Amino acid sequence: MTERRLLRWLRPWVFPALLVGAFEWYARRAAALGSDALAPPSAAARAFMGAALDGSLWQATGFTLGTAALGLLLGAVLGIALGLVLGLSRRAAQLGSLSIEVLRPVPSVALIPLAMLTFGFGVRMELAIVAFATFWPLLVLVQSAVQQIEPRLLEVSRVLGLSARERAFKIVLPAIVPRLFVALRLGVAVALVVAVTVEIAANPNGMGYAMMIAQQSFDPALMLAWLGWIGVVGFAVNAGMVLLQRVVARRMGVLP
Template sequence: MIEAWARTVGSSSDAVAPPSAALVALFKAGMDGSLWQATGFTLGSAALGLLIASLLGIVCGTLLGLSPRIARWSFLSVEVLRPVPSVALIPLSMLVFGFGLRMELAVIAFACFWPILVLTQAAAKQVEPQLLEVAQSLELSAFQRFWSIILPAMLPRLFVALRLGVAIALVVAVTVEIAANPHGMGYALVIAQQSLDPALMMAWLLWIGLIGFVINALAVKLQAWAALRMGVQPDAAKGAA
């Protein structure tokens, strides 16, 4: 139906391309290597930014969730910085880091940090006090306490945070590349638009959507695998999601 509409009603528009033309353009981009180069840069940036945000967010969120005093001290800072749109940091990040990977990483990490922090804090608050008392009676170190008791208890909600972070990281990475960074899938999308090549532009939109779908499916599989390894019931992990 879309193919027929694009070849009839939309044939007079320079902004519309039939799906068949988009698939041909996607195949050509794959053959000349531009598809894989841009995809690798965007996914690499999103993964590194998410990794930075996850490490910081889980550590800080756990501290805030387990320590009401620290949560009170940092409440104002969190509530002031958390609503700041990540794209508003693009000019500042460009001034600090210039164009390239570091600028994109800074914006992605900032965008992913806050939801991971908030969800981790909520998960840490719901850890059973009896578990912490057991850890204290066993005289476990801070790392042992976190790895053996706190992390398994928080794992279902942590995966909700990480799955949310994955989606945010990809969206922000493409947005930064559209707005400021001359690399990756977002920049390729802009170049196709500026070149008045609607087939290639639609091909990139299709590819970005497909990448997002695959990443989410892999995150679900990873959640089930990690829950099994950590001894968490799969039903509990699914329920938290």
Template sequence: MKALVFPAVLLGSLELWARTTGQGSDAIAPPTAAVRAFGGALMDGSLLEATAFTLGSAALGLLISALGGLLLGTLLGLSRRAAQLGYLSVEVARPIPSVALIPLAMLVFGFGLRMEVSVVAFACLWPMLVLTQAAVLQVEPRLLEVARALQLSRLQRFVWIVGPAIVPRLFVALRLGVAIALVVAVTVEIAANPH
């Protein structure tokens, strides 16, 4: 019960300040007004609709980046030549903040789902690619030698040897990707929402 005293005093002080000194402020609303707005948005369904849109765009962007990161990371991990050719491109594009691409994405896709998904996919691609490549590089080399001796095709090597070996790291990459996707999806909506 004592743990609730400080938050209650803080909320009460904010309510009092917002109703007296901060009246007319567009930035800070009284907590009671925020609770009323939350209840209204919940009752008319707009909160659930907006939440579903955000979660859907984050999930779609994560799915696209997971597929792209898995394919490219596997290619760069298995082929030393591809890794050398792609190194500069990856290292130049990876540090670009995804939020900096919002204006470009708006020009290309306009407002809406495609724009948000493209920015989320760009943001999540790099951790998926880098962690997949690292996982592929750590596959036991003797297993790959055995696969070559058995004359397995590239697809068979991936399905029977590389894929099972990298699954634990893929879950780490997906967990990281989920957090990035949600943060970027919300940021894109705040920065680019025309409403």
């Protein structure tokens, strides 16, 4: 049983290990031919350790995660609240449909010039763009989830004389927990991607800016280290969201 568990645990790592090995071989061969555009993963690992030891890794990571989290929080609160309203009220959904369909397709990065004029460089500019980017998927998914609730549940809440707040917290939210966490997981991914993109394009802070500086300094090892670290951070954040989903679902009685 122990060997089977070990093999089951190692199996997902086989393909990534092969990719890293192939890239190591290719980068070393390219360096031998005189190319300095690529760095092998071993050099990226050394650059990563240097950034971790001098503190720049943690400072940039903290800035990006903090801004992404605050932007996601703002976008999620507004998106979930409005999604509940539009999902429960057909009239409100009809009134807001045109505005939503006009504003939702606007790329969040297209707001960078406007946000820079309004907020300047820094946290507020990045926060506004992340909130805008995460607001729309949460709004649409929550509205769709609420509209698919069993109508008899809402009828029971009316018979019991529950207020709008009690109906939302006792009937609607427990019913949409699985889909709500799907929306939140999507929002987390969008928040991290948009935060890094804004830092690459306009904000002189965070992981995206650090990766751009490494590229401009002709340091492919450090640039590759940042790229790999961003992937690891995204994986860890998503795993945390999956764990949180299970904990909340169990407490609300959705899972055994």
